[in-house]
Amino acid sequence: MTTSAITTEPMTPLVHSVREVVKETPDTFTLSLQAEDGSQESSFQPGQFSMLWVYGVGELPISISGDPSKHDRLVYTVRSVGKATNSLVSQKPGSGLGVRGPFGKGWPVDLARGHDLVIVAGGIGLAPLRPVIYHALSHRADYERLVLLYGARSPHDLLYRKELASWARQRDTQVLITVDYGGLSWRHHVGVVTTLFKFARLRPARSVAMLCGPEVMMRFVARDLETHGLLRSQIYLSMERNMKCGAGFCGHCQYGPHFICKDGPVFTYEQMGPMMDKYEL
Numbered sequence: 570m571t572t573s574a575i576t577t578e579p580m581t582p583l584v585h586s587v588r589e590v591v592k593e594t595p596d597t598f599t600l601s602l603q604a605e606d607g608s609q610e611s612s613f614q615p616g617q618f619s620m621l622w623v624y625g626v627g628e629l630p631i632s633i634s635g636d637p638s639k640h641d642r643l644v645y646t647v648r649s650v651g652k653a654t655n656s657l658v659s660q661k662p663g664s665g666l667g668v669r670g671p672f673g674k675g676w677p678v679d680l681a682r683g684h685d686l687v688i689v690a691g692g693i694g695l696a697p698l699r700p701v702i703y704h705a706l707s708h709r710a711d712y713e714r715l716v717l718l719y720g721a722r723s724p725h726d727l728l729y730r731k732e733l734a735s736w737a738r739q740r741d742t743q744v745l746i747t748v749d750y751g752g753l754s755w756r757h758h759v760g761v762v763t764t765l766f767k768f769a770r771l772r773p774a775r776s777v778a779m780l781c782g783p784e785v786m787m788r789f790v791a792r793d794l795e796t797h798g799l800l801r802s803q804i805y806l807s808m809e810r811n812m813k814c815g816a817g818f819c820g821h822c823q824y825g826p827h828f829i830c831k832d833g834p835v836f837t838y839e840q841m842g843p844m845m846d847k848y849e850l
């Protein structure tokens with residue numbers, strides 16, 4: 570299989586063109602990219618990221634948010650928070666971007682076979698977890714319950730609204746959503762994502778949990794999951810740090826003994842917990 574998105578030379582970007590840009594929320598957009606020659610395939614593991622190079626602006630790590638079984642394009646969901654992300658979300662179909670990767674170790678979808686998947690996402694954190702949901706739904710017999718807890722700032726900030734509704738209709742799947750501020754027309758839950766635990770159909774002994782969102786949110790969620798009886802080794806989280814090379818060469822992303830780009834971004838809470846607790850002090 571030829572893999573356009575896997576650069577054999579990790580520091581050399583491959584030129585891709587933007588095929589589609591979909592507005593998810595006022596500040597978040599999903600971009601679909603294809604290799605310029607259009608002929609090659611791209612493959613990735615759920616949870617991996619690419620380094621996207623915006624010409625004249627810079628390079629930044631962005632998780633792949635598309636379906637891992639679809640090899641004809643690479644999909645990214647980007648929230649505009651600064652210069653590089655703003656430039657990314659302003660791209661138009663036909664424009665070119667450089668892509669390096671995919672990089673990193675992703676979610677443990679193989680190890681989680683035969684278990685309940687408990688997915689907890691905050692804000693843009695649903696983007697790196699969406700490939701796990703696609704994977705689990707297309708290999709449904711390999712997994713038991715799928716429980717998704719998702720928190721956003723407001724109803725306007727919810728990503729993938731149509732998909733959330735369609736996932737909620739799947740068998741053995743529970744989708745619980747909460748927002749920080751609901752407004753008058755919001756009929757659902759209001760509060761931080763951990764307040765959803767009391768409604769979740771959790772079976773701690775047979776669960777593998779996957780968390781992505783702001784670090785403070787992951788810390789609270791991981792602690793609550795521990796209280797519910799999950800071991801730290803059953804809890805996985807995706808870490809974010811500033812990156813340069815993305816491939817384990819420069820040391821820019823070092824966190825304790827780990828390089829987030831190469832050893833992660835997905836780690837167990839067993840690995841990250843002691844450092845996250847220390848950092849909090």
Ligand SMILES: Cc1cc2nc3c(=O)[nH]c(=O)nc-3n(C[C@H](O)[C@H](O)[C@H](O)COP(=O)(O)OP(=O)(O)OC[C@H]3O[C@@H](n4cnc5c(N)ncnc54)[C@H](O)[C@@H]3O)c2cc1C
Pocket residue numbers: 618629630631632633646647648649650651652653654655693696697808809810811812834
């Ligand atoms: C492994 C990995 C995967 C990532 N995946 C995604 C993804 O799928 N989608 C996505 O949108 N982003 C993702 N990010 C974050 C993204 O790389 C950063 O938001 C981006 O580098 C910011 O660059 P900028 O020039 O736009 O902002 P900067 O100019 O660097 O920052 C502008 C302001 O925003 C703040 N800021 C920076 N990053 C964030 C952030 N992540 N959240 C909130 N505030 C921030 C800064 O502190 C600063 O105040 C990922 C990061 C990593 C390490």
Ligand code: FES
Pocket residue numbers: 811812813814815816817818819820821822823828829830831
């Ligand atoms: S970003 Fe260079 S080692 Fe991780």
